[in-house]
Amino acid sequence: MTKRVYLFGEKKADGDGTMRNLLGGKGANLAEMCKLGMPVPAGFTITTECCTEYFNLGGNYPKELEAEVNKALAATEAIMGRKFGDTKDPLLVSCRSGARSSMPGMMETVLNIGLCSATIPGLIEKTKNPRFVYDAYRRLIMMYSDVVMEKAEGIEPEDGFGIRVQLDKMLSDLKIAKNYESDTDLTEDDLKKLCDAFKIRVKKVLGKEFPDDAKAQLWGGIGAVFKSWNGRRAIAYRKIEGIPDDWGTAVNVQSMVFGNMGNTSATGVAFSRNPATGDNNFYGEWLINAQGEDVVAGIRTPNPLNEATKTDHNRHLESLERAMPKVYKELDDIQQTLENHFKDMQDIEFTIQDGKLWMLQCRIGKRTGLAALNMAMDMIGEGLIDEKTAVTRVAPKQLDEILHPVLDSNSEKKATVVAKGLPAGPGGAVGKIYFTSHGAIAAAARGEQVILVREETNPEDVEGMRICDGLLTARGGMTSHAALVARGWGKCCIVGCDQLNFGTINDKRVMIINGKIYEEGTVFSLNGSKGLVYDCSIATMDATENKRFVEFMDIVDKYRKLGVLTNADNPDDAAQALKFGAEGIGLFRIEHMFYGKNSDEPLSKLRKMIHANSVEERVSALEELEPFVVKATRETMRVMDGKPVTFRLLDPPLHEFVPQDPEKQAELARELGITIKEVRERGEQLHEVNPMMGHRGVRLGITYPEISSMQFRAIFRASAELQQEGLHPHPEIMIPVTVSHHELDIHKVLCDKEHEAVEKEFGFEIPYKYGTMIEIPRAAILANKMAQSAEFFSFGTNDMTQMTYGFSRDDINAFIEDYIKNKILPYDPFQTIDEDTVGAMVKMAVEKGRQTNPNLKTGICGEHGGDPDSIRFCHQIGLNYVSCSPFRVPIARLAAAQAAIADEK
Amino acid sequence: MTKRVYLFGEKKADGDGTMRNLLGGKGANLAEMCKLGMPVPAGFTITTECCTEYFNLGGNYPKELEAEVNKALAATEAIMGRKFGDTKDPLLVSCRSGARSSMPGMMETVLNIGLCSATIPGLIEKTKNPRFVYDAYRRLIMMYSDVVMEKAEGIEPEDGFGIRVQLDKMLSDLKIAKNYESDTDLTEDDLKKLCDAFKIRVKKVLGKEFPDDAKAQLWGGIGAVFKSWNGRRAIAYRKIEGIPDDWGTAVNVQSMVFGNMGNTSATGVAFSRNPATGDNNFYGEWLINAQGEDVVAGIRTPNPLNEATKTDHNRHLESLERAMPKVYKELDDIQQTLENHFKDMQDIEFTIQDGKLWMLQCRIGKRTGLAALNMAMDMIGEGLIDEKTAVTRVAPKQLDEILHPVLDSNSEKKATVVAKGLPAGPGGAVGKIYFTSHGAIAAAARGEQVILVREETNPEDVEGMRICDGLLTARGGMTSHAALVARGWGKCCIVGCDQLNFGTINDKRVMIINGKIYEEGTVFSLNGSKGLVYDCSIATMDATENKRFVEFMDIVDKYRKLGVLTNADNPDDAAQALKFGAEGIGLFRIEHMFYGKNSDEPLSKLRKMIHANSVEERVSALEELEPFVVKATRETMRVMDGKPVTFRLLDPPLHEFVPQDPEKQAELARELGITIKEVRERGEQLHEVNPMMGHRGVRLGITYPEISSMQFRAIFRASAELQQEGLHPHPEIMIPVTVSHHELDIHKVLCDKEHEAVEKEFGFEIPYKYGTMIEIPRAAILANKMAQSAEFFSFGTNDMTQMTYGFSRDDINAFIEDYIKNKILPYDPFQTIDEDTVGAMVKMAVEKGRQTNPNLKTGICGEHGGDPDSIRFCHQIGLNYVSCSPFRVPIARLAAAQAAIADEK
Numbered sequence A, B: 001m002t003k004r005v006y007l008f009g010e011k012k013a014d015g016d017g018t019m020r021n022l023l024g025g026k027g028a029n030l031a032e033m034c035k036l037g038m039p040v041p042a043g044f045t046i047t048t049e050c051c052t053e054y055f056n057l058g059g060n061y062p063k064e065l066e067a068e069v070n071k072a073l074a075a076t077e078a079i080m081g082r083k084f085g086d087t088k089d090p091l092l093v094s095c096r097s098g099a100r101s102s103m104p105g106m107m108e109t110v111l112n113i114g115l116c117s118a119t120i121p122g123l124i125e126k127t128k129n130p131r132f133v134y135d136a137y138r139r140l141i142m143m144y145s146d147v148v149m150e151k152a153e154g155i156e157p158e159d160g161f162g163i164r165v166q167l168d169k170m171l172s173d174l175k176i177a178k179n180y181e182s183d184t185d186l187t188e189d190d191l192k193k194l195c196d197a198f199k200i201r202v203k204k205v206l207g208k209e210f211p212d213d214a215k216a217q218l219w220g221g222i223g224a225v226f227k228s229w230n231g232r233r234a235i236a237y238r239k240i241e242g243i244p245d246d247w248g249t250a251v252n253v254q255s256m257v258f259g260n261m262g263n264t265s266a267t268g269v270a271f272s273r274n275p276a277t278g279d280n281n282f283y284g285e286w287l288i289n290a291q292g293e294d295v296v297a298g299i300r301t302p303n304p305l306n307e308a309t310k311t312d313h314n315r316h317l318e319s320l321e322r323a324m325p326k327v328y329k330e331l332d333d334i335q336q337t338l339e340n341h342f343k344d345m346q347d348i349e350f351t352i353q354d355g356k357l358w359m360l361q362c363r364i365g366k367r368t369g370l371a372a373l374n375m376a377m378d379m380i381g382e383g384l385i386d387e388k389t390a391v392t393r394v395a396p397k398q399l400d401e402i403l404h405p406v407l408d409s410n411s412e413k414k415a416t417v418v419a420k421g422l423p424a425g426p427g428g429a430v431g432k433i434y435f436t437s438h439g440a441i442a443a444a445a446r447g448e449q450v451i452l453v454r455e456e457t458n459p460e461d462v463e464g465m466r467i468c469d470g471l472l473t474a475r476g477g478m479t480s481h482a483a484l485v486a487r488g489w490g491k492c493c494i495v496g497c498d499q500l501n502f503g504t505i506n507d508k509r510v511m512i513i514n515g516k517i518y519e520e521g522t523v524f525s526l527n528g529s530k531g532l533v534y535d536c537s538i539a540t541m542d543a544t545e546n547k548r549f550v551e552f553m554d555i556v557d558k559y560r561k562l563g564v565l566t567n568a569d570n571p572d573d574a575a576q577a578l579k580f581g582a583e584g585i586g587l588f589r590i591e592h593m594f595y596g597k598n599s600d601e602p603l604s605k606l607r608k609m610i611h612a613n614s615v616e617e618r619v620s621a622l623e624e625l626e627p628f629v630v631k632a633t634r635e636t637m638r639v640m641d642g643k644p645v646t647f648r649l650l651d652p653p654l655h656e657f658v659p660q661d662p663e664k665q666a667e668l669a670r671e672l673g674i675t676i677k678e679v680r681e682r683g684e685q686l687h688e689v690n691p692m693m694g695h696r697g698v699r700l701g702i703t704y705p706e707i708s709s710m711q712f713r714a715i716f717r718a719s720a721e722l723q724q725e726g727l728h729p730h731p732e733i734m735i736p737v738t739v740s741h742h743e744l745d746i747h748k749v750l751c752d753k754e755h756e757a758v759e760k761e762f763g764f765e766i767p768y769k770y771g772t773m774i775e776i777p778r779a780a781i782l783a784n785k786m787a788q789s790a791e792f793f794s795f796g797t798n799d800m801t802q803m804t805y806g807f808s809r810d811d812i813n814a815f816i817e818d819y820i821k822n823k824i825l826p827y828d829p830f831q832t833i834d835e836d837t838v839g840a841m842v843k844m845a846v847e848k849g850r851q852t853n854p855n856l857k858t859g860i861c862g863e864h865g866g867d868p869d870s871i872r873f874c875h876q877i878g879l880n881y882v883s884c885s886p887f888r889v890p891i892a893r894l895a896a897a898q899a900a901i902a903d904e905k
Helices: A020-035 A048-056 A065-080 A120-127 A130-151 A163-178 A188-206 A214-228 A232-241 A292-297 A325-342 A369-382 A387-392 A396-402 A409-414 A437-445 A459-467 A481-488 A547-559 A571-579 A590-594 A600-610 A615-639 A662-672 A676-686 A698-703 A705-724 A741-762 A777-781 A783-789 A797-805 A816-821 A835-852 A868-876 A886-904 B020-035 B048-056 B065-080 B120-127 B130-151 B163-178 B188-206 B214-228 B232-241 B292-297 B325-342 B369-382 B387-392 B396-402 B409-414 B437-445 B459-467 B481-488 B547-559 B571-579 B590-594 B600-610 B615-639 B662-672 B676-686 B698-703 B705-724 B741-762 B777-781 B783-789 B797-805 B816-821 B835-852 B868-876 B886-904
Strands: A005-009 A043-046 A093-099 A109-113 A249-255 A266-271 A283-288 A346-353 A356-364 A417-420 A422-425 A428-434 A450-454 A470-473 A492-495 A500-505 A508-513 A516-519 A523-527 A532-534 A563-567 A585-589 A644-648 A730-735 A769-774 A792-796 A857-861 A881-884 B005-009 B043-046 B093-099 B109-113 B249-255 B266-271 B283-288 B346-353 B356-364 B417-420 B422-425 B428-434 B450-454 B470-473 B492-495 B500-505 B508-513 B516-519 B523-527 B532-534 B563-567 B585-589 B644-648 B730-735 B769-774 B792-796 B857-861 B881-884
Touching: A005 A020, A005 A065, A020 A043, A020 A048, A020 A093, A020 A249, A020 A356, A043 A065, A048 A214, A048 A249, A065 A214, A065 A249, A093 A214, A109 A130, A109 A214, A120 A130, A130 A163, A130 A188, A130 A214, A163 A188, A214 A249, A232 A459, A266 A292, A283 A292, A325 A346, A325 A356, A369 A387, A369 A396, A369 A547, A387 A547, A387 A886, A396 A868, A396 A886, A422 A481, A428 A437, A428 A470, A437 A450, A437 A459, A450 A459, A450 A523, A459 A481, A470 A481, A470 A523, A481 A492, A492 A523, A547 A886, A563 A571, A563 A857, A563 A886, A571 A615, A571 A886, A585 A590, A585 A615, A585 A857, A585 A881, A590 A600, A590 A615, A600 A615, A600 A662, A615 A644, A615 A705, A615 A730, A644 A769, A662 A676, A698 A705, A698 A741, A698 B816, A705 A730, A705 A741, A730 A741, A730 A792, A741 A769, A741 A783, A769 A777, A769 A783, A769 A857, A777 A783, A777 A797, A777 A835, A777 B797, A777 B835, A783 A792, A783 A835, A792 A797, A792 A835, A797 A835, A797 B777, A797 B797, A816 B698, A835 A857, A835 B777, A868 A881, A868 A886, A881 A886, B005 B020, B005 B065, B020 B043, B020 B048, B020 B093, B020 B249, B020 B356, B043 B065, B048 B214, B048 B249, B065 B214, B065 B249, B093 B214, B109 B130, B109 B214, B120 B130, B130 B163, B130 B188, B130 B214, B163 B188, B214 B249, B232 B459, B266 B292, B283 B292, B325 B346, B325 B356, B369 B387, B369 B396, B369 B547, B387 B547, B387 B886, B396 B868, B396 B886, B422 B481, B428 B437, B428 B470, B437 B450, B437 B459, B450 B459, B450 B523, B459 B481, B470 B481, B470 B523, B481 B492, B492 B523, B547 B886, B563 B571, B563 B857, B563 B886, B571 B615, B571 B886, B585 B590, B585 B615, B585 B857, B585 B881, B590 B600, B590 B615, B600 B615, B600 B662, B615 B644, B615 B705, B615 B730, B644 B769, B662 B676, B698 B705, B698 B741, B705 B730, B705 B741, B730 B741, B730 B792, B741 B769, B741 B783, B769 B777, B769 B783, B769 B857, B777 B783, B777 B797, B777 B835, B783 B792, B783 B835, B792 B797, B792 B835, B797 B835, B835 B857, B868 B881, B868 B886, B881 B886
Parallel strands: A428 A450, A450 A470, A470 A492, A563 A585, A563 A881, A585 A644, A644 A730, A730 A769, A769 A792, A792 A857, A857 A881, B428 B450, B450 B470, B470 B492, B563 B585, B563 B881, B585 B644, B644 B730, B730 B769, B769 B792, B792 B857, B857 B881
Antiparallel strands: A005 A043, A043 A249, A093 A109, A093 A249, A266 A283, A266 A346, A346 A356, A417 A532, A422 A492, A428 A523, A500 A508, A508 A516, A523 A532, B005 B043, B043 B249, B093 B109, B093 B249, B266 B283, B266 B346, B346 B356, B417 B532, B422 B492, B428 B523, B500 B508, B508 B516, B523 B532
């Protein structure tokens, strides 16, 4: 029989920490903590498999579940010494979600389950605290009606008028009416009346009574947690994080303990090391007389955990270390035990009830890229982990964040800080402020840099948080939703910035800081490492001069097998890539010399060539163009001295270089001494219906061999000139858009001719390699033949994806979102290589190519070359290198090393 | 040791008729005729392998060849009783080419080899005919200097001033000076002096002496034949005919016999049946006192072979049957023996020397499509061949010719015949006359229908003959170059039309018939079946009502395994295809209802839909469009009653339907009640960079499901309406441009919904099939998944070729010729499927698809479906059907039957 329910409590558990797929991360770790002898409120976990079963049964529980739950509940009661639903001394429980992988705030939780007219008197009697009991009851009603009765039933209230909002307003109206400042001012009588009013409102709004039965509440809670797996927010989050829809969530039913039973009670969240910086200090926040949700929701600014980690922001607040030294000592021991046990930084939740410490959760803590890097290096030093483990501890995309810009400190000094908050996500951000997720998304779609400003964030904001450059909130602590999510994504983030106020002026929302009014769209700058807010634009700079980063990357390179080259077409980019550890250039696009700065002169020569009316005219124009090509190729090879530089011959169709607007056409006509009509006619003649599949790449060289010959000649001359200076250029010549080995053979003849001539001219040997892009399916299929002439293959997986999917990259915007949304495609295949089709073709081509030429060098250039998943695939199929943009070189190095380490396992 | 030289003569031979790959067609058949005991002048064949060897040795003979040739020459001398180079009784020989497959006139021949100062006196003494000897000598000098000394040496004379032209002019100047009418008026003395003058001119023009040594002449001849394999004309011909360049030619060195030794000598060409009509009559032409080249070149109008085949054109000329009854009887017996031996119509060449018959050649005769059909049917009747052989006797492309139009007889009756000629290629042609191959090619490139008119044709004209619609010559007989080539290609052709004269008026070439002057570009009509020429345009009609054609196709269908469907989008095309034997419609393109006649109304509804601003507006426009779709699909299904009709959902991107020019935009704006600006903006919004890979096919239905739903609904309604009438429609719905089974699944839900609704509305079941186009590589690679939802695959190999090659069909004109010319591609992959890449993908997809669904129906639609080579491939990989345009249906049926028969072997 399938076991669906796993008990834990009192130093024993049915499960353990290895069972996260089945029990979810939370459930597995609760079991593990029990086994480690830690004080965990007893309870049980309903498995993720049962969740899947539930959905497969169309939202019904498997019939055996009830008996299993009853059995586990009885065992829990036995451990805790109280009975669920008991009128004398009732046990209350929570229902919490717990998936394999943390999805903070994306699924539902119901606390205080078991409170009803039958149990309330007993609990009052037992606790002697009727105010506490009614407060717990009003929390239960608020949560349950929202989560179980409304959301889980799929009721979609009008925007901003769900039951939760209504009950919140009733609470707040009451406080206003009574002139209370805080929830704690509410009396037992207030709360009792409020509960009654809540239940009436629930009945009215949702058409159903709030259930007055402990068991009914329990099953409602279990079902709501299951259903929340397929809630809109959870689905959106999984889409962003790439979590499969069929994993399901476990449900943890656990005895309630209360941090809000007075001043000997408290609740808190802590990390075994600082998740923002990686510093090896026990770090956390706590609130006296509070429930856990109060810390996470960021409603009250929490206290620091200990003296060592106090900051300017919270120095005035009492630490747990001072307030409850014994409990703090116990907690500190536990966190050390957990870190040593799991050999990684732990994120823990605890509650202190009447002076007794209870552990509610432990898990691997999320951290910034910087923290990940520092912790990995520290833990090697401490002997906690080995180098290979350290390499796997930094996610490749976190490097992106480490390499992200910070505010330039000189510029920053000159600016005035308008507000201060908690430094929740390090780095710098500059952008226009928007006050809603919706507004931020729209602005980002317009191409703006965006800072999302919120009073506090909630899971509804995730998409806006995802796209913003920086995040600023008025409330919340370092462990608030905003801080957790921002850190997870490596965003620059400042939270708890309480100088921020919001209002509406002329129907427009505005932000007010110290009386100054800011509209949406105003440029702000954030220093997320220090929590400083500026109402101006500040210059940014990159953060590559980090010594630990360099040390870490040295370790990374020890385990990497895949070469990492870069795509660069000028000396500046080449130098930048070298700094990032590029081992050469995998893609130098000759046409890039006709774009951007200093391109006017070569572009005019190119256009002259395009407008030539005979081979002679073309050759003469090409001769004028040649010195520019020599210079461009030479100066980049100079920077890359001693390393390969792969030159791709002119790739785009010629019409891309012909001016379209009448003014420029007239200018060109003047320059070339021809009529505007001739310019226009040549343009029309070159026009193509589908230029992506038109007269481009090697096809140009087949029709106009002189164009290829000039490029060969220029590259060899550039190389020879450097050799004369005593340098060591390694040119590799790459023929693009090939479909047949005959194209390569024909070009090899042209190439050899120029090579021979230039060698003769200079009087010494000029080494080079000859290869091709494999980017058209036919070339991949015939790779065994292509390898007869090619010494290397560079896979153009971007174009190959276009051909394999029949997706024009320039045109897919019209439908790609529909494809992702409808789950037709799991992701954009231009971002991550589709292993089953494009990847399979690359794999086949490598195998076929090596059958012909065992020494064939193979690599990939283009955007997949900087994507960690694609890099892993490239490693697996045995490519020699990937080539990516300079800023992605470290990411590629790390992804390659991780792939090699994963391979060993 | 490799045997390079094969002897034949006197009823024996080293080789035989099966060795055509090694000995060439001519050599193999000479050997076979010897073995059959026929009178063949002795000689030997140098193998095609030796030709390849010769080229591989850079144009040098393998060293063993000389000894082998000498040995064979000695054996030949022994048989013929004369010695080559002998001063008393010299043997003369010819050197002729002979490839595996006939290439009429494309390679070189040298006759009379062995005449030189040493042998001339002996031959005069022996023949007592000095005039004959000097005539033979001047022919040798003319041929040898042209073929061996000029062409084979690669000397490219200025246009029209090669050595041959110069010697011809000397001959013609002499005749004018002497006031001679014909070559036969030349005296011994004239010829002797002419030979001397020729030799001086040869020396002067080519810088070398004409070789006065028999052996030197022989080797010169052998080399020239080898080299002519790689001559410009031969290469052009091979390109057109698809003959591989590496086959090489054999060289046949054969004892000369002379048809020009007086009035007991003659020469002729004959066919065992009529090659134009297929009539079972021994048919041919002969000339008294002439060499074979005189017949083929068409210089003199030849005599008919026998009484039975005389025509109005040659009734006045004496037949061989009457002139030399004994020889005729011998020849007639031989042709019957040959036909019975080879079981096919024979094309034979013979010479009568001094009353003795010599066979110079026999081969399978070329024939028109009509003749091929008639002969195949006759030979079945005669028991000469079986049905399967008969099926293989008509080339699929010959059917095209049978189905070609003829002049409409009613219109023809009303027109006046301006000239009459020999009916060399049947059928009718209407077009503008051009007098040069060059002019004809240019006109055809402009899209004109062209009639090429020449005094006589020569191999330099082949490209013009290839592209013309009809061919008309002033000279030559039924076996002239023009007639042979035209018949080979199924062209309408009239030869020997001696009323034609040519002149030049105002620097323009003109044609003159009975004093009436015609300039280039004048429209003429030809009746190639009767040899009638008209100077006006006459209506044409198709020739499908041929009873034998129907009988033949019935036999064809007995052996065919592949289904043949058609591509048709309207009732007319469907009816035409049915007449041609289509078994259903494999491709009905819904978008075709928006093009052409009666499309205004549906197009305006479609445009309204495109300009809709909301789902509601779109749905409403689609509702207006639906009745048109119902009608279009219903009426075609009505014609195809009982047979499947495959409807492809709307395929092109929407911008194809948006008007581009301002006037039409204004009109549309008026119609839709929106501004021109809105029309234009929508157009710009829909514009795509690469529309081939854009928002089209199923992608439209993913974004706008209502577009697909309307089409589903319309098809089911159309079907239901026919069912109500008692008909049996078989709609099959095909989803285009798919890349994922999810697209199919999502559409299946839409389809089922409409299906259910329409079934409910009508109250009965509506059968249909659901399938997809496989045209994007990803769909082919994932075919196992596609087959989960698809009941059939229809391969869109046109688009698949675009994707696999990265060739935009609309844009390849810029380079495809360069690709063929440079041998990068052996043929245009859009005409014939590339088996190694596109074909391999289709094969893989079929296998993968059938793994999932063993009953999966598979077919191909698009142009490859009408290409015989591609059809053979489709048969081989086990497709269920091909679908092609109506006019290609019979071709597909035949190609499919031939593939099945070839399979059995």
